[in-house]
Amino acid sequence: MSYFAVDDGAHSHPKFMAATNAALGLWVRTGSWVAQQLTDGHVPGTVAKLYGTPAQARSLVAAGLWHAAGHECPRCPQPRNGDYYMHDYAASGNKSRAEIKARREQSAAGSKRHRDRQAPKAPPPGEQLDLGGDEPDPPAPVRAPIRPDWQPTREDIHAAQVARGDAGLPPLTADQIDSVTTKFIRRQTDDGRLAVAWGGRWREWAENERTASPPAPGSNVVPLARAAGGSTADTRAAAAFQLAAQLEAEEN
Incomplete structure (x- = not known):
C-alpha cells in the first residue's frame, strides 16, 4: 500500500495559508489518488474535475501547490495541457512509482520464500513419504449379500x-x-x-x-x-x- 505524504507543518505553510480550505480538500483527495495510481505527482484534469471545481484548481495553482501546463518551476516536470502537477511531489517525501513497485516485488519474493519454507517437502524420487504410524489402516467394512446359512447370535x-x-x-x-x-x-x-x-x-x-x-x-x-x-x-x-x-x- 502506498501513501500520500503530508508534512506536519503544512497547516501553517505560506502556500497552505494562501489557498482556500475547499482547495486544500481537493489537494488532499487528488494526492491520495495520485499515490494509489502511482502517477508520480501528475493529476489528470478529469480527476481534478471529479473531486473539485475549476475555482479550487485555480486556487491551488495560484498558491503554488499545483502547476498547470507551461509553468516555470525548474524542479517539477511539465504536465499535459488540461492536467496538473503537484509541486515538489517527490521532494515532499512521496515514493516514486519505480520505488513502490520494487518494494512490492521484494515483499512478494519474501512472502514466497516464507511459503516455500513452510510447505511440506516432497520425498526424493523412489522414496516413500513417511506419514507416521507403522500399522496400515484397517480395511473398510464391505457390504455383501446374506449367506444362505446365516444364523442370529x-x-x-x-x-x-x-x-x-x-x-x-x-x-x-x-x-x-x-x-x-x-x-x-x-x-x-x-x-x-x-x-x-x-x-x-x-x-x-x-x-x-x-x-x-x-x-x-x-x-x-x-x-x-x-x-x-x-x-x-x-x-x-x-x-x-x-x-x-x-x-x-x-x-x-
Whole structure:
C-alpha cells in the first residue's frame, strides 16, 4: 500500500495559508489518488474535475501547490495541457512509482520464500513419504449379500425376545425362530439387499413376528414368569438366555 505524504507543518505553510480550505480538500483527495495510481505527482484534469471545481484548481495553482501546463518551476516536470502537477511531489517525501513497485516485488519474493519454507517437502524420487504410524489402516467394512446359512447370535435372540416382552408379545419358540430366520434370509436374497451385518435387521423381523396361536403344550418355550423378588426385565432377560442355551444345546 502506498501513501500520500503530508508534512506536519503544512497547516501553517505560506502556500497552505494562501489557498482556500475547499482547495486544500481537493489537494488532499487528488494526492491520495495520485499515490494509489502511482502517477508520480501528475493529476489528470478529469480527476481534478471529479473531486473539485475549476475555482479550487485555480486556487491551488495560484498558491503554488499545483502547476498547470507551461509553468516555470525548474524542479517539477511539465504536465499535459488540461492536467496538473503537484509541486515538489517527490521532494515532499512521496515514493516514486519505480520505488513502490520494487518494494512490492521484494515483499512478494519474501512472502514466497516464507511459503516455500513452510510447505511440506516432497520425498526424493523412489522414496516413500513417511506419514507416521507403522500399522496400515484397517480395511473398510464391505457390504455383501446374506449367506444362505446365516444364523442370529445369542445376543440377537435375547434382544428380540426382550423387545417382544416389552411389546406384550409372547416369546418365540425355537421352531418359530428358525421359521423367522428362513423367511428373513429368503426376503433379503430376493430383494438383493447388501449389508455389513444382519443382526439388527433380523431383530426387527423377530420383534414383529406374529405367531398364529399360543404355543402348544410341550413346545420349547421358556416362560416369562416373574421370579420371586426379581424384576420383569430380569425375568425376560433370564428367559431369553435360557432359550438361547437350549437352542445351542440342541445344535450340539
